[in-house]
Amino acid sequence: MDNLLYSVESIRAIEHAAAAALGEGVLMQRAGQAAARFALDLLGEHRKLPVLLVAGPGNNGGDALETAANLREAGVEALVLYLPGEAAPSAETARALARAQASGVRFIDALPDHAQLGLVVDGLFGIGLARQLQGRHAELALRLDTFGCPVLALDVPSGLDADTGAVVGVNDDRVAVSATHTITFIGDKPGLHTCDGRDHAGIVRVDDLGIERHHFVAPDARLNAVDMFASDLALARRPQNTHKGSFGDVVIVGGAHGMAGAPVLAARAALLAGAGRVFVAALDPGLAYDSVHPELMFRDAVSFDFSGRTVVAGPGMGDAPAARRLLFKVIDSDSPLVLDADALNQLAGDADLQGKLAQRKAPTVLTPHPLEAARLLGVTSAVVQADRVEAARELAGRFDATIVLKGSGTVIAENEANGVAINTTGNPGLATAGTGDVLSGVCGALLTQGWSAGTAALGAVWMHGAAADALVEQGIGPIGLTAGELPGAIRSILNRLVREATVR
Numbered sequence: 420m421d422n423l424l425y426s427v428e429s430i431r432a433i434e435h436a437a438a439a440a441l442g443e444g445v446l447m448q449r450a451g452q453a454a455a456r457f458a459l460d461l462l463g464e465h466r467k468l469p470v471l472l473v474a475g476p477g478n479n480g481g482d483a484l485e486t487a488a489n490l491r492e493a494g495v496e497a498l499v500l501y502l503p504g505e506a507a508p509s510a511e512t513a514r515a516l517a518r519a520q521a522s523g524v525r526f527i528d529a530l531p532d533h534a535q536l537g538l539v540v541d542g543l544f545g546i547g548l549a550r551q552l553q554g555r556h557a558e559l560a561l562r563l564d565t566f567g568c569p570v571l572a573l574d575v576p577s578g579l580d581a582d583t584g585a586v587v588g589v590n591d592d593r594v595a596v597s598a599t600h601t602i603t604f605i606g607d608k609p610g611l612h613t614c615d616g617r618d619h620a621g622i623v624r625v626d627d628l629g630i631e632r633h634h635f636v637a638p639d640a641r642l643n644a645v646d647m648f649a650s651d652l653a654l655a656r657r658p659q660n661t662h663k664g665s666f667g668d669v670v671i672v673g674g675a676h677g678m679a680g681a682p683v684l685a686a687r688a689a690l691l692a693g694a695g696r697v698f699v700a701a702l703d704p705g706l707a708y709d710s711v712h713p714e715l716m717f718r719d720a721v722s723f724d725f726s727g728r729t730v731v732a733g734p735g736m737g738d739a740p741a742a743r744r745l746l747f748k749v750i751d752s753d754s755p756l757v758l759d760a761d762a763l764n765q766l767a768g769d770a771d772l773q774g775k776l777a778q779r780k781a782p783t784v785l786t787p788h789p790l791e792a793a794r795l796l797g798v799t800s801a802v803v804q805a806d807r808v809e810a811a812r813e814l815a816g817r818f819d820a821t822i823v824l825k826g827s828g829t830v831i832a833e834n835e836a837n838g839v840a841i842n843t844t845g846n847p848g849l850a851t852a853g854t855g856d857v858l859s860g861v862c863g864a865l866l867t868q869g870w871s872a873g874t875a876a877l878g879a880v881w882m883h884g885a886a887a888d889a890l891v892e893q894g895i896g897p898i899g900l901t902a903g904e905l906p907g908a909i910r911s912i913l914n915r916l917v918r919e920a921t922v923r
């Protein structure tokens with residue numbers, strides 16, 4: 420259950436059903452108890468230090484008031500900055516306010532200056548956030564992380580859209596609270612894990628408030644996890660009586676003049692992720708040899724026979740007419756196909772290619788970064804980033820393919836109901852040239868070893884991110900991590916996961 424994600428609309432439906440069964444105010448009380456428990460964990464040995472809680476006008480503020488009362492009753496000094504709205508609070512928030520007042524929490528009018536605090540709790544806005552934070556709310560959001568202590572957001576960091584992970588607003592001065600931790604209620608939410616979400620939410624803990632499962636609706640998405648591609652991991656164990664032909668061929672199509680690095684990176688990644696044979700079908704005939712991996716075979720792209728081979732098209736492909744002709748040929752083939760980089764840019768402007776793509780029956784994975792996705796959708800990258808989940812869904816539907824929308828919290832979308840996952844591995848060390856080429860090569864390698872488009876995308880993205888995390892753990896990055904260091908780390912992870920998934 421822990422990797423399920425719910426939209427705000429779904430959370431409201433669950434909340435409605437549960438509240439009708441439990442009675443008014445029970446969920447808020449439970450939220451306040453769960454948050455206080457987490458706050459005490461975070462305080463650890465610093466229980467003598469005061470906790471600052473900011474409470475907004477809605478029920479998120481009610482949660483903060485409940486939390487404050489619970490902390491006070493646990494002997495912690497609680498300072499509450501309560502900012503009521505113009506409208507009267509809900510009945511449960513009014514009760515939480517009365518409870519906080521009776522419990523002896525200290526109400527303050529402004530943030531304390533130079534105070535030593537044990538924890539800051541953000542209960543300004545949750546899923547009821549309706550517009551960009553402004554004025555005092557914006558000022559507060561910017562200051563909550565300046566006390567040198569952890570910041571715990573209740574439900575959602577205030578200012579962040581729980582569905583999309585974008586900071587709400589249109590202009591450059593939009594702001595949201597930057598929390599170190601978030602306790603999110605009822606179910607986990609997509610916006611905590613993609614776009615700006617990872618920066619603002621920190622470590623996410625989910626508390627279902629004890630709501631019985633039958634009140635839950637179907638999840639809207641999932642967090643990518645090993646169990647989502649475990650079926651193919653288990654099948655990847657290698658029998659003894661095999662040969663290189665048993666594990667498929669990958670051919671990287673790209674490498675126009677002056678762009679040799681991209682296909683070589685993709686090819687090395689495909690090799691180390693287990694493809695039996697890897698070719699580079701290069702547009703530039705001068706590209707002939709990789710001294711690091713002489714196992715790679717270089718061929719002329721135009722005369723290459725793609726049949727029976729998995730194709731990764733795009734790395735360093737350029738936009739020359741010859742590249743377009745090749746692309747048409749591979750899209751028209753029945754080879755499993757990964758389209759990346761320049762292949763996606765060509766596709767974006769070419770209705771004939773798009774028509775051919777729509778007719779494909781073989782597994783097809785598209786791996787756009789936000790700008791490539793924007794070109795495919797005919798919008799700006801800002802529009803894509805404003806709702807990454809929706810953009811990936813839209814592309815999956817439009818091209819009838821598996822979509823990997825890259826970036827922090829990569830979104831993997833398949834053209835099926837509920838077929839959206841958000842990846843949790845990876846870090847900004849990946850924000851360096853060539854890492855996307857590595858991802859496309861890994862995806863090709865998994866496809867050619869018989870994985871489905873969906874599991875190949877989920878597995879490749881998960882391992883690619885986990886490899887970057889492992890390298891950072893070893894001090895190799897995030898600053899200065901290079902794409903070329905990823906394939907070796909991915910190989911280790913793939914072998915470990917296959918070992919762990921294999922039941923003997």
Ligand SMILES: NC(=O)C1=CN([C@@H]2O[C@H](COP(=O)(O)OP(=O)(O)OC[C@H]3O[C@@H](n4cnc5c(N)ncnc54)[C@H](OP(=O)(O)O)[C@@H]3O)[C@@H](O)[C@H]2O)[C@@H](O)CC1
Nearest residue numbers: 446447450476477478479544545546547548549550551574
């Ligand atoms: N109900 C339940 O059973 C449970 C609910 N739970 C908790 O409740 C939270 C949802 O509560 P909620 O619906 O009251 O919304 P919330 O996020 O507090 O904000 C709405 C208020 O803010 C205002 N407002 C909005 N944007 C604004 C802005 N930019 N700037 C200024 N004002 C703005 C808006 O007023 P408006 O001005 O838009 O009329 C309204 O007053 C949820 O996240 C969870 O924490 C849990 O206890 C579990 C059980």
Ligand SMILES: Nc1ncnc2c1ncn2[C@@H]1O[C@H](COP(=O)(O)OP(=O)(O)O)[C@@H](O)[C@H]1O
Nearest residue numbers: 788825826845846847849850852853854855856
């Ligand atoms: N800040 C980040 N956090 C997590 N992953 C990232 C981040 N920045 C980039 N990545 C990942 O790195 C890869 C970059 O791919 P791409 O943009 O195509 O780069 P290139 O074309 O240079 O290879 C993608 O897999 C993307 O998800």
Ligand SMILES: [K+]
Nearest residue numbers: 541544575577
């Ligand atoms: K909040």
